[in-house]
Each structure stands twice: as C-alpha cells, then as structure tokens.
Amino acid sequence: LAVAAAIVAGAMMVIEGAKGAMARAERDDRPDIVQVKSRFNRAVFETPRSGNLAPLTLPVYEPLIDRDKLNAVGGTVVARQSLLRNVVAGESFLNLYIFGIEPDKETRVSVFSVGRGRFLRSDDGAVAVLDHASAQALGVELGGSFPVRKADGQDLSLTVVGILDRLELRDPPPRTIDAPALKPDSSYVSSGVFVTLRTSEEIFGRSTLTNALVVAPAARDVPSVVEGLRKAFRLEPAVFITERYGQFSRKVHDFAQTLALFTIIGAVTATLAGLFAANLLHDVYADRRRQYAMLLALGFSPMQSAVVGVGVGIATAGAGALIGALVAAACTPRHFAMPSLMADLGTIEPRFDGFIAVVVVGMALAAVALGMAPTAWWLHRRSVAGALSEEGR
Template identity: 65%
Template sequence: MWAKLALGGFGRRGLEAVIAALVLLVAIAIVAASLMVVEGAADAVARTERADRPDIVHVRARFNRALFETPRSGLLPPLTLPVYEPLIDPQILVGAAGDAAVLARQSLLRNVVFPDGFLNVYIFGIDPDLESKASTFSLVRGRFLRRGDDGAAVVDQATARALKVDVGSSFPVRKADGQDMSLTVVGVLDGLQIHDAPPRTIEAPSLAPNSNAVSSGVFVSLRTSQDIFGRDTLTDALVIARASAAVPSLVERLQEAFRLEPGVFVTERYGQFRRKVRDFELTLALFALLSAATAVVAGSFAANLLHDVYADRRHQQAMLVALGFSPLRGALPNLSLGLVIALFGATVGSLVALLVCPTHFSMPSLMADLGTIEPRFGTPVATTAVVVALAAVLLGMAPTAWRFYRHPIATTLSEVGP
C-alpha cells in the first residue's frame, strides 16, 4: 500500500520527478568523479611527502678534508676519522629543536692499511630507537641494536664480507686514545637506506656501488661511538619536526643557535617540496571547486523540481491525516519517494562515476611529476554522494512540509484539489 501511495498519483508532475532523479544522477556522477580524482591526487601528494620527508632538517658540520688524504699503502697504524668535523654541541641542538625529535649521529671512517692495500669502513653511531624514524634497515640474521648496547655492532653484507665477519664475530676499531676496541657483530643487514647519508668520496664496501652516497657501514650505539671517538660532540644530526609546516620556524631556531659556528650547516627540503606540489594542489582545488559548484547548482535545480512534485502531493498527505493516520505516517509516502530518488541518484551516479573515471592517468604539474594518479572511490566519496542526494531531497521537501505543518488540515484540503 505504501509503495502505491509513494509512487502513484503523480499526474503531470511525474515527468518532473523523473527529470529531478536524472539531474541528481548526473550531478552525483560529476561530484563523485571529481572527488575520486581529488582522493587519488591527495594520495599521490602524501606518497611524495613520505618519499621526500620535508619534515626532516639535516644539521651537519663541514666535511672533514682529512678523509681525502687517507693512506692507501704502507705500514701505518689504523685510523678512525670523523666524516664531518665534530662541531655540533648536542645540548645546544636539543635546546634549539624544542619539541622536535633529534636523531643524533657520529659518522666516522675506519681506515686500516695493509702492506698490499687498505680497507675503509664507515662507522655510524646512532640512537637505535630513533634512527628508524628516518632510515630503513632490513635485517637478514641476528638482531638490531639496542640503546643500551656496549661494544655491539650491526653490519651490512658488503661490509661483513670485507671484514670477514658474521654474527658472533669480533673485529677491532682504533679509538682516539690509540687503543683498540673490539666490536661484536650482533646482526647482519641485506639492505638499508640511510637518510641524508654522507657523500661517498672514498673507496669502501658498498651495497649500491653506483650510488653517490654511502650505502653501507657498521652501525653502533651512540654510547659506543662516543667511546671510540672520545668526545660527545656530533658530526651531524637529523631533526624531525612534528609537522611539515613547522619546518620554517624550526630552521630559524637552529640557524640562530649555531650562528656563531660558521662550520655548521642547516639544510631542509620543505621549501623544495612546497614548490613541487604547489601547482598540483591548485589543480586539486579546481577539481574540488568543480564538484562543489556542481553539487550546489544541480542540487538546487533538482530540489526545485522536487518542490513542485511535493507541492502537488500535499492533498494526499492531508487526506491520510484526516483519515486518522499520524502526521508521521501521513508523511511516509513522501519520505519514501524522496528516499527512492536519493538512493537512485546516489547509487547509479556513483556507478556512472566508477565507469567513466579512468583507472589511472598523469596529472600535469609545472614543477614536478608526482607519478601516476589512481582515482579512488573511498568512504569520503560515497558519503558525499549520499549527503548530496539527501540534501537535494530534503531541500525539495522542506518548504512543503513547513507549510503543511504550519496550517490546519482543513486549509490544506480546501487549497489543494485532489
């Protein structure tokens, strides 16, 4: 019975109801397709941000020129040299960083000369609990470092082969006081990516021989590297801001803290990242504006058509109330009609968007290519489609419902003929 009441008795307004449903369908298809592009493009921007890490600021001292003079032959004692000059006071760095995370480092080079050759190995003193926030390590056997480790080391496979060590083996490292420290290997890596690694300026074992940056080495805890180096000052450090937008103010504080030390450099990638994605985000804003304008214009047109349909059906609702039905049950046919139109528009419109929207494409960008865009139909797109459809139906129904409940039933029956 309710289906007959909801779908019957249209008269000359039946065509307007059909047109309203079709307009709603087209509007939701355009809105859903535009938002799918926006969702996919936003995912590309987030992917680029994860790759570029604009939230990281690199603080380093000037490069140690003594590395270019490492001996390559002869009978010379082993050396352990800093890759960068140790000019960074950790207390000043932490104070300037504020609430940002500080990944302190001591980047060293172990140089051993044999009668017929030499062996250079990079040694990185790191905080094992924090370094994973920026760098990646793939462990093939053994375990990774722990903050309290003393005399423990993790090496990559290339360095392990060069040193002829494995898990459980030990090798010596010459300390700053001329004594040797024995490092015990607790883990072996088959892959690693050091964020802001030092430039590869001398020959050393490498997992990526064609890389211009250091791609292998020995990793020890910061406490162990301080014992080797004989001092607490850092050669370099990474400072991770809580949000990318906080990087400019963080850089200002760091530059102010080390303004009296000309050998300390503060570099950031946030400015380059913003230039890269700026015009890309403007394109996203255009798509979002298009979807919003379509939703407003087409939704208003559909709501106006539905208003005419509901205005002609006030008599039916008044008759049901006069026969003893409650106002809510009397409005049920109109509510059912609205839900049918909204469901039709949201469902079919979303299906049309899925059919016409390409699975992937390249979006033009003036500054950089952010990769392939894959439009995504997720919860925000589906929610928006339903909200737009329901809003159009409710706006079309609201004036009629307001007028119906503001006037007596007898007035409605006398004003509107059957």
C-alpha cells in the same frame, strides 16, 4: 541523480587523492628536518689507494659540532658520529662506514629493516648492526665479531647482533671511497655499520659530533630553528646548515592552490547537483499531492501519508547515488600526473573513502528532504477538501 553523484564522487576522489599526494610528499621530504654537518674530512679521500696501510678510523666530517649548542636551539636532536673504518692491503680495500647513533631517535627519521637478529638498544655496549652487504664483505654472521681500530691505537671488537635487509639513512654522507653498498650506483652511502653513540665516542675518543639532524616541532617552525642554529654556530664557518622547508613550500604552493580550486568546484558541483535532484523530486511529489490528500481524507495521519513518499524518494535517491558512485569508481583513472611544476609531487591516485560515501549519501538525503518539504508544507497549510478541489481542476 546518478549523473550528479558520479560527478561529485569523481571530483572528491581526485581531491582526496591530491591530499594523499601532499601528505606523501611531506612524509618523504620531511621539511621539518634541518641538517647540520661539518666540513668534509679531506683525509677520507686522500688516504693511499695502494700499498699497505695500517687500519685506522677516520671521521667522515670534521668533528666540530657541540651538542649543547644544538640542544639550546629547541627541537629533537638526532646526533651522529659518521666514521670510516679504513683498511688498505695491497690492491684490495676492506672499508666500512660506521655510524654512531641514538637508536630511539634515529629510527624516527631513517628506515631500518632488520632481516636477522635485532636492532640496537640505547643501553648496548660493544655491539653492532650492519647491512647484509657489509656483513658479506667482512665475512661475519649473526653473533660473529670484527675489530675496529680506536683512536688510541687499540682494537675494539664489535659483536654483530643484527643484519639489515634494507637501509634508508636520512641525509647520508657522500660516498667517496670504495666500500660495500646496497645501492652501487648511488653517490651517497647506502650501507654501513651502526653502533650506539656511546660506543662510537669510545672508538673516536671524542664526544663532539660530525653531523646531526634537528627535527623542528612543526614544519612552520623551521625558519626559527634555522635562525637559532646560525646564531649558535656563527663563529664556526665550517659548520653548514641545510633546510628543505623553503623548497618544499615553493613546491607545494601551486599544488595547494589547485587543490583549493578543485575543492571549491567540487563543493559548487555538489550544491548544484543536490538542488537539481531536489527540484526533480519536488516535481515527482507535486504530481502525487492529490494521492496524499486522499490518504488524509481516509483518516491517515500526515506522517503516515508521507512515509510512502519518503520511502520512494530515499529508494530513488539511494539507487541514483549508488549507481553514480560505482560509475565514478569504475571510470576514474587509477593514477595520473599533475601538470607543470606540480608534477614534482608524483602521481595522483584517486581514492574512494568513507568521507566521500557520507557526502554522496548526504547529498541524496538532502535532495529528498528539499524535494519533499514544499509538498509537506503545502498539505500542512491547506485543508483536505481544498487540496482535492485544487488538484482536481
């Protein structure tokens, strides 16, 4: 029984770890998100790299996205205005990426770790949250301010209300100009200044979006959302729509089939192991039938006679299940990689949880019940004298 419990627990630990890997991959890849962005603004990387240049604010992508068209498709629209505060003075740069966002929605898809102060609120005005690399480049602290050139040529002073320790922006723009970065080796923007969408519209002077994310109600709804977006922007060749659902589905297909195979093998193993243990317990109970018959002859009820046997069976099965579970937990590797294409989902971390404990205990109790049932039925159908005489032969 201990060997059977160890095999079943080990197989189920791998299955639970594989399910966790699939859930982790879905959480990281977010196949339910569709990216909508305009053509990259050539003026961003064509600005002079030396000499003196008056401060200006440029859109990273051309502002071609009408938000009403996005809302008509369905799903949750995470609107953005991605801008660049461009300042060149001699041979030095002081450039910052500025993102106009809706705080409540953006925090559902991106990660912001606030080290000091607070994050943006939907009703904020001319305030900003920036990462510590950008704050250091600007020379500002919490409560300080810095100017941003608006489209009308005037400067808007932004007050710093929060400084980020860590930033993981979902689908950031490519990094094409020298600017502070939390990840200097990354080819994508890893730092920046965040303001509310209303503030960025005041800076930019326009309400159209440069890029956006559309979160489908479920991953399976992505194809219909993409089709709706393509119809909505069919007259805008400079608007590009990118989805990950197809790639994610192909990536997890083999993994899901292998997981299903492991599940079937685990179920068959649990069944065979339980039947094998039940057969062993049946032999044990069959050898004790004469003792049960003697107890009945002495006046004990069938229930009282069976209590001792059931207790012994449960103790035996429980000890075997406990030993098997401990062996499985001790011998199972902490992590391992799946072969071939399935390795894209990362390593598998086998884990022991309450469900596995319930299955192992249930298998042990089922083995006791199946092992005891023939003996209990045999004694119930036969007389005490017949039982004693048959066992005595």
